[in-house]
Amino acid sequence: MRETVTLRLAPEVIKAAKRRAQADNRTLTNYIETLMIRDLQGAAPLEVIAPPDIREFEAVPLPGETKAERKRRDALFHALLDKSGR
Amino acid sequence: MSPPPFLPGQFVWCRFPFFEAPLSPGEKERIVYVADIRQHPARRVLTVMSLYTTTRTWDADAARPLGIIPVDAAAAARMNQKPFVIDARRIAFVPLDEAFFPRLRTPDAAIVSTAPPAFRSQVENVLARLAGRADLVQQLGPDMPGRRR
Numbered sequence: 223m224r225e226t227v228t229l230r231l232a233p234e235v236i237k238a239a240k241r242r243a244q245a246d247n248r249t250l251t252n253y254i255e256t257l258m259i260r261d262l263q264g265a266a267p268l269e270v271i272a273p274p275d276i277r278e279f280e281a282v283p284l285p286g287e288t289k290a291e292r293k294r295r296d297a298l299f300h301a302l303l304d305k306s307g308r
Numbered sequence: 309m310s311p312p313p314f315l316p317g318q319f320v321w322c323r324f325p326f327f328e329a330p331l332s333p334g335e336k337e338r339i340v341y342v343a344d345i346r347q348h349p350a351r352r353v354l355t356v357m358s359l360y361t362t363t364r365t366w367d368a369d370a371a372r373p374l375g376i377i378p379v380d381a382a383a384a385a386r387m388n389q390k391p392f393v394i395d396a397r398r399i400a401f402v403p404l405d406e407a408f409f410p411r412l413r414t415p416d417a418a419i420v421s422t423a424p425p426a427f428r429s430q431v432e433n434v435l436a437r438l439a440g441r442a443d444l445v446q447q448l449g450p451d452m453p454g455r456r457r
Contacts, residue, residue: 267397268375268397268399268438268439269327269397269398269399270399270400270401271325271327271330271399271400271401271402272330272355272399272400272401273330273331273355273401275348276355276401278348278349278350279346279347279348279355279401280346280347280348280349281344281345281346282312282345282346282347282354284315284316284345285311285315294444295316295344297441297444298344298432298435298436298439298441298444299344299346299357301436301439301440301441301444302399302435302438302439304439305438305439305440306399
């Protein structure tokens with residue numbers, strides 16, 4: 223038997239969540255439940271906190287680093303930003 | 309510009325920000341793992357790619373999602389720490405300044421320890437897997453071609 227709960231959320235959060243749910247073809251309830259299940263299962267998405275212009279930042283040369291290693295570091299940086307949707 | 313006070317592969321004290329307030333330093337200092345240091349070419353400012361760590365131990369029976377790197381007591385002690393967990397799924401690019409790194413001007417520049425090369429490779433591999441880039445995963449171990457034994 224499913225339980226009914228009452229949530230008190232900020233209007234702008236509800237508005238954004240409804241938009242996201244609609245884009246996913248879900249109900250708001252299903253969207254919230256999916257997020258909760260994902261979090262409870264430990265499969266949290268990649269969370270990247272970064273300034274808006276983060277992609278403009280260049281790798282600082284490191285002591286003893288080869289060109290190939292620096293290229294690899296750059297590739298990883300951009301791949302993580304791609305994955306996080308930034 | 310002078311070289312950065314610490315390098316990728318080091319653990320440092322940082323006020324890791326909350327997701328809701330990315331531009332403000334977090335309330336408390338915690339130890340983070342430095343995964344990269346980058347510079348804005350025009351503004352000449354540095355940003356530190358920091359991975360979240362916690363001393364809350366990971367339940368051995370619980371499923372371990374990709375991105376969670378538990379460090380046991382022995383390995384942690386070698387890195388001058390108590391047992392901890394790196395959550396490589398939580399990444400913050402934070403400005404290299406005293407607001408985020410309050411111990412920056414101390415003699416050790418907030419550095420807690422330096423991870424051994426194998427540990428650093430392990431973290432990089434986890435990040436590569438999180439990014440879905442298998443091509444960036446490094447093969448480790450003494451039996452790899454070209455690797456000295």
